[in-house]
Amino acid sequence: MHAPEWPAPDPADELGLVALDYNLSPARIISAYRHGIFPWPDGATFRPIPWVCPPRRAVLEFSALRVPKNLRKAQRALGARLRFTIDRAFEAVIRACAAAPRPGQTGTWIIPTMIAAYLEVHRRGHAHSVEAWDGDKLVGGLYGVSAAGVFTGESMFHRVDDASKLCVLHLIEHLRTRGSGWIDIQQLTPHFARLGAREIPRAEFLEKLAAERRAERALFP
Numbered sequence: 001m002h003a004p005e006w007p008a009p010d011p012a013d014e015l016g017l018v019a020l021d022y023n024l025s026p027a028r029i030i031s032a033y034r035h036g037i038f039p040w041p042d043g044a045t046f047r048p049i050p051w052v053c054p055p056r057r058a059v060l061e062f063s064a065l066r067v068p069k070n071l072r073k074a075q076r077a078l079g080a081r082l083r084f085t086i087d088r089a090f091e092a093v094i095r096a097c098a099a100a101p102r103p104g105q106t107g108t109w110i111i112p113t114m115i116a117a118y119l120e121v122h123r124r125g126h127a128h129s130v131e132a133w134d135g136d137k138l139v140g141g142l143y144g145v146s147a148a149g150v151f152t153g154e155s156m157f158h159r160v161d162d163a164s165k166l167c168v169l170h171l172i173e174h175l176r177t178r179g180s181g182w183i184d185i186q187q188l189t190p191h192f193a194r195l196g197a198r199e200i201p202r203a204e205f206l207e208k209l210a211a212e213r214r215a216e217r218a219l220f221p
Contacts, residue, residue, distance in 0.1 A: 033147035093141035183212035
């Protein structure tokens with residue numbers, strides 16, 4: 001069930017539009033993720049924010065995780081060199097994700113208002129980052145939102161080949177220790193498809209989310 005402030009997505013809308021407004025308050029963001037909804041701005045600072053719950057959702061279930069040989073090789077090669085942390089540099093990570101090149105795209109959805117909003121969500125304990133360090137240099141990372149006992153990945157960046165991918169593996173191991181069995185990745189990408197991610201219908205996703213919401217696992221300290 002959706003919270004009263006969230007109407008059901010329009011089944012005829014290919015994006016699954018739920019709302020369109022300027023409200024990026026931390027409470028609204030957290031409520032949205034708890035109900036399978038996320039903001040998806042088009043990169044324009046002064047346009048209303050679309051809130052969506054897509055008809056198909058990409059998830060990575062840890063039981064289906066596949067680590068390709070080249071990533072295992074990178075894990076061995078970089079294992080002694082890189083250090084991985086959680087929530088040590090959230091602001092640096094989200095800003096690096098915003099600045100990361102996106103071939104074929106003209107901009108980023110991680111606009112200044114989004115950065116400010118997610119920084120506050122982080123301060124409230126619901127947005128988290130994983131960092132990869134080479135000495136004291138930040139060389140990769142990812143961030144996302146933890147709500148209803150599920151981690152939803154938002155974006156990644158790397159300055160060393162495979163650093164962000166290794167951050168994903170570090171995140172998965174952390175979540176496993178907390179009893180989690182899957183992550184929401186919103187849209188299926190080639191990288192996550194190689195790791196074993198798949199798309200599921202919205203109804204199935206919302207059922208999985210509701211089950212996790214009842215369990216309400218604490219995924220981060």
